[in-house]
Structure formats: structure tokens, C-alpha cells
Amino acid sequence: MNTRGSPFYFQVQTIPAKFEQLKTLGEFVGHACQAAAFDGRISYAVTLAVDEACSNIIEHACRSIPETCEITCTCAVDEYALYIELHDHGSPFNPSEIPEPDINAGLEGRGMGGLGIYFMRHLMDEVNFRFVTVDPPQDPEIPGNYLTMVKYRVWAE
Amino acid sequence: MEISITEHKRCSVVSVTGRVDSFTAPKLGEALTELTNSGIYRIIIDMTAVQYVSSAGLRVLIDVQKTCKHNSRGELVLVCVPKPIYDTLDLAGFVPLFRFSDNLTAAVGSF
Numbered sequence: 001m002n003t004r005g006s007p008f009y010f011q012v013q014t015i016p017a018k019f020e021q022l023k024t025l026g027e028f029v030g031h032a033c034q035a036a037a038f039d040g041r042i043s044y045a046v047t048l049a050v051d052e053a054c055s056n057i058i059e060h061a062c063r064s065i066p067e068t069c070e071i072t073c074t075c076a077v078d079e080y081a082l083y084i085e086l087h088d089h090g091s092p093f094n095p096s097e098i099p100e101p102d103i104n105a106g107l108e109g110r111g112m113g114g115l116g117i118y119f120m121r122h123l124m125d126e127v128n129f130r131f132v133t134v135d136p137p138q139d140p141e142i143p144g145n146y147l148t149m150v151k152y153r154v155w156a157e
Numbered sequence: 158m159e160i161s162i163t164e165h166k167r168c169s170v171v172s173v174t175g176r177v178d179s180f181t182a183p184k185l186g187e188a189l190t191e192l193t194n195s196g197i198y199r200i201i202i203d204m205t206a207v208q209y210v211s212s213a214g215l216r217v218l219i220d221v222q223k224t225c226k227h228n229s230r231g232e233l234v235l236v237c238v239p240k241p242i243y244d245t246l247d248l249a250g251f252v253p254l255f256r257f258s259d260n261l262t263a264a265v266g267s268f
Binding site for chain 2: 018019020022023026040041044047048051052055058059101103104105106107108110115116118119122123
């Protein structure tokens with residue numbers, strides 16, 4: 001995972017891709033937010049973005065392998081930002097292909113598709129996605145979906 | 158997440174405690190659907206003790222609001238919504254779609 005500076009905090013946790021694990025992952029991300037000295041409002045936003053991302057991974061990418069799919073969450077903090085990378089080895093799932101919902105629509109016009117993605121994009125400062133295919137021997141990375149989100153640390157205003 | 162339901166003369170109050178995420182939201186949805194299926198369309202959701210709501214929870218609220226509004230004079234009222242959750246509702250553009258109250262007694266009396 002690329003960071004702008006040298007991380008002073010670096011933790012990795014792997015969870016089964018099940019909805020009941022979202023709470024555990026939320027606590028894991030919460031520790032990283034504390035390391036980044038984020039206040040309660042920003043910590044809530046970051047935790048929500050990760051929850052939405054993982055819910056989509058579980059629902060879409062892992063649909064083909066529900067029993068064995070896992071999500072590996074890497075959190076790193078340097079002086080500039082909190083970096084979160086979510087990796088799964090499910091089907092290719094590019095969240096940027098999902099259109100944003102119409103947030104100005106009235107009750108009848110509100111479908112629910114895309115709300116999770118919308119939250120991720122608006123709660124985090126950067127959202128990047130890539131899919132790594134098996135390409136030995138050049139590519140040493142584990143194949144699968146890599147979703148990276150970044151929340152900048154803002155110092156004294 | 159825990160749910161407790163109190164029936165009043167003109168509405169029902171659903172008190173929710175804890176997290177409403179992709180895992181727990183279906184349980185909330187089922188409880189609310191049980192109410193609407195039994196003809197109760199004036200529902201107050203007391204969110205005083207709700208810690209967290211993701212889009213899965215918002216989905217449930219929207220679905221139930223649609224059902225309640227389709228039936229005459231029915232609606233969902235959100236009471237004592239904690240600020241981070243209100244901000245989430247605002248980000249989703251949901252604030253104009255619901256009635257809010259900071260006082261449970263007043264909300265019950267408003268029906």
C-alpha cells in the first residue's frame with residue numbers, strides 16, 4: 001500500500017466476509033482513527049465508509065465464494081493521512097461503475113442503489129480501486145480487488 | 158441491536174438500541190414490517206440509544222416510510238436522532254423525507 005510518508009502505525013486484520021464481522025472491523029478501524037488523532041465525528045465517518053465498502057464487497061465481490069471469502073483490512077497512519085486498504089479475492093467489483101443515487105429525489109424517486117458508494121466518496125478524501133489478476137511470475141501481489149481509501153490529517157487551522 | 162415496541166393509542170413507538178448495519182438492519186426491517194402488516198402506519202422510531210446507522214439502516218427507514226405514506230395519514234417520525242446519524246441522513250438527502258422530533262412525548266402526542 002502506498003503512503004505519502006513513513007507510517008508510524010500499521011496494522012492488518014483479516015475477517016471472514018460476513019455481515020456479522022462488520023462490528024469487529026469497525027473497532028479495528030476505530031483504533032487506527034485514534035492513532036490518527038481523529039475526533040469523534042471524523043472517526044464515525046471513516047468507520048461508516050469502511051462499513052459501506054465492506055458491505056458492498058460481501059454483497060457483490062464475494063457473492064461467488066460466500067463461505068471462503070475473506071476481507072483483509074490494512075490500516076496505516078503517517079503524518080499526512082490514514083490509509084485503509086481492503087483486499088478480497090472475490091469476483092472483480094469496481095465500485096466506481098455504480099452510479100450515484102439522486103439525493104434530491106423525493107420519497108418515490110429514491111431507489112437505494114449506490115448509497116454506500118456515495119457515502120464512501122463523500123466521507124473519504126480519496127477512493128481508489130484496482131483489480132489484480134493472476135499474472136505470474138511478474139506480479140507478486142495476491143490477486144483480487146484492492147480498494148484504498150484515504151482520509152487526510154489536517155493540522156492546526 | 159435491541160428493539161422494543163410500545164403501543165400507544167394512535168401510534169407505536171419503536172425504541173432501537175445499538176448498531177443498525179447490514180447485519181442488524183434486516184431485523185429492524187422485520188419488526189417494522191410486522192407493524193405495518195398489522196395495520197399500524199403511524200410509527201415513531203426512538204433513536205436515543207442508536208450508536209450507528211449505515212446505508213442498510215437507511216434503506217429500511219425509506220422502505221417503511223414509503224409503506225406508511227401510501228396509507229392515509231401514516232408516517233414514520235424519527236425521534237432524538239444523535240448528531241452523527243442525523244449528519245448521515247443529511248448526506249444522503251434524507252432529511253426532507255422524514256419528520257424529526259427531539260421530544261418523544263411531544264412526538265407521540267402529535268399524531
